[in-house]
Amino acid sequence: MSLRARLRLLPYPSAVTVPAVTGVCRGNRVQLSILLLAIDKAAASPLANALAAPGHGVTVVTRPDEAVAAAAGYSLLIVDGVTPPATLGDVVTMLRAGGQTVAIPVLAIAPTTDLEERIRLLEFGADDVIARPFDLPELTARIDALALRSGSTSSSGGRGIGDDDRHRLVTVFSPKGGVGTTTVATNLALVAAEAHPNKVLLIDLDLSFGQVASHLNLQPKQTLLELARDEAALHDADLFRTYAIHHASGLHILAAPPSPSFAALVTADHVDQALARAVEAYEIVVIDAGTALDQRLTAIFGLSEAVVIPVLPEIPALNSVHILIDQLAETGELGARTVFVLNNAFARDLLKRTDVETALGSKISAELPYDPIVYLKAVNEGNPVVRSAPKSLPADKLRALARTVFGVALVPQAAPGPATQPAKKQKRGLFGRRQR
Numbered sequence: 001m002s003l004r005a006r007l008r009l010l011p012y013p014s015a016v017t018v019p020a021v022t023g024v025c026r027g028n029r030v031q032l033s034i035l036l037l038a039i040d041k042a043a044a045s046p047l048a049n050a051l052a053a054p055g056h057g058v059t060v061v062t063r064p065d066e067a068v069a070a071a072a073g074y075s076l077l078i079v080d081g082v083t084p085p086a087t088l089g090d091v092v093t094m095l096r097a098g099g100q101t102v103a104i105p106v107l108a109i110a111p112t113t114d115l116e117e118r119i120r121l122l123e124f125g126a127d128d129v130i131a132r133p134f135d136l137p138e139l140t141a142r143i144d145a146l147a148l149r150s151g152s153t154s155s156s157g158g159r160g161i162g163d164d165d166r167h168r169l170v171t172v173f174s175p176k177g178g179v180g181t182t183t184v185a186t187n188l189a190l191v192a193a194e195a196h197p198n199k200v201l202l203i204d205l206d207l208s209f210g211q212v213a214s215h216l217n218l219q220p221k222q223t224l225l226e227l228a229r230d231e232a233a234l235h236d237a238d239l240f241r242t243y244a245i246h247h248a249s250g251l252h253i254l255a256a257p258p259s260p261s262f263a264a265l266v267t268a269d270h271v272d273q274a275l276a277r278a279v280e281a282y283e284i285v286v287i288d289a290g291t292a293l294d295q296r297l298t299a300i301f302g303l304s305e306a307v308v309i310p311v312l313p314e315i316p317a318l319n320s321v322h323i324l325i326d327q328l329a330e331t332g333e334l335g336a337r338t339v340f341v342l343n344n345a346f347a348r349d350l351l352k353r354t355d356v357e358t359a360l361g362s363k364i365s366a367e368l369p370y371d372p373i374v375y376l377k378a379v380n381e382g383n384p385v386v387r388s389a390p391k392s393l394p395a396d397k398l399r400a401l402a403r404t405v406f407g408v409a410l411v412p413q414a415a416p417g418p419a420t421q422p423a424k425k426q427k428r429g430l431f432g433r434r435q436r
Helices: 003-009 041-052 064-073 088-095 115-124 136-149 181-195 224-228 237-241 260-265 268-281 295-303 315-331 353-360 374-381 393-406
Strands: 033-037 057-061 076-079 106-110 128-131 169-172 200-204 252-254 284-288 306-311 338-343 366-368
Touching (some): 033 041, 033 064, 041 057, 064 076, 076 136, 088 106, 088 115, 106 115, 115 128, 169 181, 181 200, 181 393, 200 268, 224 260, 268 284, 306 315, 338 353, 338 393
Parallel strands (some): 033 057, 076 106, 106 128, 200 252, 306 338
């Protein structure tokens, strides 16, 4: 059976077609990043899925302090419920107390139709209040109205998904290994760090076999494992920063545990807390999420403003992405935040770009060229492509990908420099890495 015949046998994605991250609107509706505060994540799941259906990105948190800390990174906060003795009014009051959360639109969901309670929530500072029980169309209409009143459109520079200045947390993930996930993540983070030194964090969440440190020629003395054991650092942004390794480029790195035997010790709750502190402590966070789709990744996809998925032009890789798309569609995490990157890792084109797009049911946002030397040299030396071969075609494409993912407001076009001469050969150590 021919390759294209096999391609036609792949099931078409059951999810809606996934567009690239190019704008904030679908028709007349603005796509928002929504933070939902609820008492229980499982109980809030139906509401979160309903809100995600039109394309909104929804993250569920259960602690008021976590919601207040993370609210500045979202388009809208919905306060659905809090655990006593805290009240909905307490949360709104904390948000309106000052700082970056003063202007965040807040929709409060009152537990009853009591008029006095709804008035009090408005007096505390909520922008709108809806009482239970409510109809989903009414809630959606109120959200759309809040988005318009707060200026969350591409023309007003608000916080819609896809805005050039809102991609603060980006996840690189693939359901199949060997497709270049770590290469893409490290190069994206380095490009962002060039524009924002010491304000970009790269987290290696491939907990069993993470290779971010190796790609950057680093030997970490502390990792996510040590962070997970430090309860204080998981709740304090300044302490959290002390666990990051500083790269010469100005990039900060939070490395994976040193052995697969420690992976289980970093729980989903640890990941939730680490991501909450990361977006507090850094302007841009890039995550190498590896290939394992487990409970720990639920928080990642919910918080991410863009999910970058490298894919190879081969049937097994495309089949894996199909499964991933279906899974994310079921959980409501798939939307306009998905960026597909075609990695041309083979010398001969067996599947064309159009074949891959047909199989995915989506456009490819970026394409990395085949190069038999540049990538291998970069990995072996621990010096990513954008630094080891800055004038190469792969480096140009990776920088273009960074501008697509982060937006030109965060990662501007680099000024063209003079062509560089090939470097003279130097004596190198193990795996060709320069001796320090």
